[in-house]
Amino acid sequence: MKEKVLEASKKFWTAMEQADEEGMRAVADPDCTFVHIGITCKLDKEISFYTDKIFVPTELKFNGQTVDIFDNTAVVITD
Numbered sequence: 051m052k053e054k055v056l057e058a059s060k061k062f063w064t065a066m067e068q069a070d071e072e073g074m075r076a077v078a079d080p081d082c083t084f085v086h087i088g089i090t091c092k093l094d095k096e097i098s099f100y101t102d103k104i105f106v107p108t109e110l111k112f113n114g115q116t117v118d119i120f121d122n123t124a125v126v127i128t129d
Contacts, residue, residue: 052117055124059115063128067107069100 058077065073074097084096091099099105118125 051119051124055117055119055126056115059117059126059128063110066100066105067110069103071097071101074100 062074062077064070065077075093078093078096080093082093084091084093113129115129116127118127
């Protein structure tokens with residue numbers, strides 16, 4: 051299960067990097083929550099950060115990812 055979650059996370063990060071709203075929506079649950087340093091938001095707000103060019107990734111480099119699964123909820127920590 052953790053590998054499936056990491057695969058979905060990778061797809062989402064790729065869609066974010068391309069500001070691909072359709073790609074982000076295809077991967078994420080509409081009710082999911084994103085946590086950043088200083089902000090927590092729902093999917094629509096997260097997508098708007100990228101499509102409105104508030105966040106413009108220049109080079110995504112992952113140092114690590116962890117997945118914790120609690121019943122039907124997965125938490126992915128990416129650094």
